Amino acid sequence: MPVIYPGSFDPVTNGHLDIIKRCSNKFDKVIVAVLNNTSKNVLFTIEERIKMLEMTVKEYDNVEVDTFSGLLIDYAKEKNVTTMVRGLRAVSDFEYEMQMALANRKLFSDIETLFMVSNSEYAYLSSSIVKEIASFNGDVSCLVPKVVNEALKQKLKGGK
16 A cells, blocks of 8 residues: 655654654555645755655665645545555644644545654654754754755755
8 A cells, every 4th residue: 555655854854764664664655745835935945855855765665755736635646545644743743633634534535644653762853943953053963864964064054
């Protein structure tokens, strides 16, 4: 059974990778779907986020990185996938994700959302926290893959 793991991944963190790894062990195929939302203020371009994800998931044969814009359910229909996975770090995540899951099911009755509880090691971790720490020259090397750490250093010093 294929699943979609959607997100902005700006940037991908070790918490995201933990969910991807666990999904790859449970499902035949995992599509990591990177949201391309031009109205959202992101640090990395869609191309940069896709490249970083591809580099960090290359060891998983059943993981594919793709991009989508618009409604996630439209993307799921296009890919003929009826299951999506969402990671939960805290109760506050659950409230939002439950609303989204119910709205998605209202719009597409075949869609199921599976919630995967974050590994306790990453329960506090988010892309926003990583960007905040990195913006003050904090060490995020234990929070993100090496390729992301290097990209953050380059991006935040004004490089490409």
